[in-house]
Amino acid sequence: MLYSVDVGIRPKDIVLLIFFGASAFAAQTASLPAVPPPSTAGFYPLDQVHRGLHGVAYTVFEGVNPEPMSVQILGLLHNALGPGQDMILARLEGAKPEYTGVVAGMSGSPVYIDGKLLGAISYRIGAFSKEPIAGITPIGQMLEVAHQSSDLIAANSSSPSFSQTASVKDTPPLPAVNQETVETSAIRPMDMPLVFNGFSQEALDLWKEHSPALGLSAVAGIGGSSSNEKQPEPIVPGSAVSALLMRGDLEIAATCTVTYVDPKQLLACGHPITQFGPVSMPMTKAQVVATLPSPLYAFKIINTTETVGSFTEDRESAIRGAFGQQARMIPVTVNITGEQTPRALHIEVVDQPQITPSAVMVAVFQALMQRNTFTAETSYRVRSTVNVSGYPAVHFGGLAAPSDMAPANLLAALMVGERFSRLYDNAARQTPIRSVDIEVEAIPKHLAAQLESAQSTVPIVHPGETITIEATIRPWRGEVRNVRIPIKLPEVLSEGHVRLLVSDGSTLDRITQTTRFGNQDLDVAATIEQLNSLHENDRLYVTLLEPSPQAVLDGRTLSTVPMSMANVLEPLRQNQKLTLNGESAVPMASVPIDNVLSGQQVLTLRVE
Structure with missing residues (x-):
């Protein structure tokens, strides 16, 4: 037998409950101040924070205007972020934060x-929390990042002073969160x-593989850039603000929320972007196109707009931006030819050692990836020029062809x-890099070849005579070709045996540009000299290996150094400014192969 129970709730009662609940929530939201207080209102003392306090936070969920949301203080976690670095635990309340997390x-x-x-709301607790519980960085810790932070505090001297630790005398015991129940991880x-x-x-995958661990979630294409678009709304606490690592035809941007604003500067994030300390990154306004809720990874979709200054500090508790300042950027131009329509890419890259290379x-x-003419068989001839203030221009490049390891565009990059890193990361460089210009010719062929064999036309040679070296080159999926290279031997050669190296350019570079003891960096001038003297990778080289000392000094290779001079240079070797080898590499001849060449062979000839 079935029984029915009358619980006394009619459908119209349910409608009334929903109506009154929605009305109560609307009334609660309406009671929150629509805009944040002015910066002159002062700061709330940390030693007066206790469980049960209620406040209001501001952030942009959509558009450019910050929206209020209720905040309930759960307690204070002492030393949660490090010695003397407290964190306030809070629960966010309201329809939007409860929905988005x-x-x-x-x-x-x-x-x-x-x-x-x-x-500032700045820390999240757990990965799949069922409640929007967050950590708050106290404003006192953030103001330490600001230049002349003592002036900021003095300007608000009417408010109670900060205290990084609660006073036992003045403050009742906190019914605080049990810190043992919160894993620091x-x-x-x-x-x-x-x-x-x-x-x-x-x-994006290449960036993740080669960039430092910045602690940022790299995502592709979730946002946009309108650097020429004016955004009339002023930056206020709760506004979205972006730091640009790259701008122009390509853009890399990190976005967070503004905590504090005065006429000269702002503080944002409540935690570091990179924690590099002093930085110089363009600071822009930002529009929130949408806020995407997700239990795994909820985020704001951002459009960056006009530049308003530069971020100058990136520290543990906040980042600082200065209005009106111009960030140091390196202009980079990539010109691509060899296609029906030449293309040019113009960008500016932040001048920051951990990021720029x-x-x-x-x-x-x-x-090179975004070209319509890109194919798996395309090769690229690259010519790069880097202009460094106070030094001659740096030139380097070569030919990049597909291989079993990687496509040509990756090898070119x-x-x-x-x-570029060898120059940019040089610890002795004190002057800025003015520009980087890269010329790329796209060639719709697989231009790779292997040195298969090499031999001399005669086994016995005499000083001063001209001999011919025959080399067999095997192109990728092509007909084998024979190359004849005439070389004139030195007028002075000792009787016995002499060795000739027939090789690609990279093999010759390894011989002539020996690294310094302990991998110590060369100075800037020596690095430029070394980069400018790199051998082309699409030529075949014949080099005489003489049994006489070779010195590498300030990036320059000195072959066949007399023993008397080697003895004079010995103190430089002890000071690690000089590298001496027992065998000299004397260039004899080279011929173009027009393919990325790999391989080497040493020929031994008898001198009579």
């Missing part, structure tokens, strides 16, 4: 109690998406990145 890009959202700035800075606009997934490399890779 703690969102990447929300870090820096200011929190106010009684109209005074408490700090579960407390981490809110994700900050590093958005690559105009990049393919392959370029990888950014240049990834930009070159993307420039790696070649540019490696050689």
Whole structure:
């Protein structure tokens, strides 16, 4: 037998409950201040923070205007971020934060109690939290990052002073969160998406492989750039703000939320972007196109707009931006020819040692990837010029062809990145790099070849005579070709045996550019000399290996050094400024092969 139970709730009662619940929530939201208090309102003392306080936070969910959301303080975690680095634990309340959760890009959202700035929402707790619980960086820790932070505090002297630790005398015991129940590994800075606009997934993978661990979530194409678009709305606490690592035809941007603003500067994020310390990155306004909720990874989709200054500090507790300052950027131009329509890529890259070389490399890779004429068999001839203030121009390049290891566009990008890094990362460089110009010719052929064999036309030679070296070259999927190279031997050769090296350019570079003891860096001038003297990788070289000392000094190779001079140079060797080898490499001749050549062979001839 079936029984029915009358619980006394009619459908119209359910409708009324929903209506009154929605009305109550709307009333709660409407009671929150629509805009954040002015910066002159002061700061909320950390030693007065306790469980049960209620405040309001501001962030942009869509558009450019910050929206308020309720915040309930759960407690204070002493030394949660390090000695003397406290964190306030809070629960975000309201329809939007409860729906989206703690969102990447929300870090820096200011929190106010009684109209005074408490700090910035900046840390997330756990990976799949069922509640929007977040950590707040106290404003006192953030102000340490600002230049003349004592002046900022003095300007708000009417407010109670900061205290990094709660006073036992003045403050009742906190019914605080039991810190033993919170694993420190579960407390981490809110994700900050590093958005690559105009990049393919392959370029993004290359960045992840070669860039330093910045602590940023690199994503491709989730956002846009409108650097020429004016955004009339002023930057206020709660506004979205972006730091650019690259701008122009390609863009790399990291976005967070502004915590504090005064006429000269702002503080944002509540945690570092890179924690490089002093930085110089363009600071732009930003529009939030949408906030994407996800239990795995919720984030804001951002469009960057007009530049308003430069970020100058990137520290543990905040990043600092200065209005009106211009960031140091390196202009990079990539011109691509060999196609029906020549293309040019114009970008500017941030001048930051931990970022710039990888950014240049990834930009070159993307420039070659996005061509309609790109195929798996395309080869690239690269010519690069780097202009350094106070030094002669640096020239390097070569031919890149597909291989079993990687496609040609990747090899071309790696070649540019490696050689640019040798100059950029030089510890002795004190002057800025003014520009980087890269010329690329796309060749719709697989231009790779192997040195198969080499021999002399005569086994016995005499000083001063001309002999012919015959080399067999096997192109990739092509007919074997024989190359004849006439060389004139030196007028003075000792009787006995002499060796000739027949090789590609990279083999010759390894012989003539011996690394210094302990891998110590050359100075800038020597590095430039070394880069400018690199051998082409699409030529075949014949080199005489003489049994006499060879010196490498300041990037220059001195062959057949007399023993008396070698003895004079010995003190430089002891000071690690000189490298001496027992055998000299004397260039004899070279011929173009017009393919990326690999291989080497040593010929031994008898001198009579």
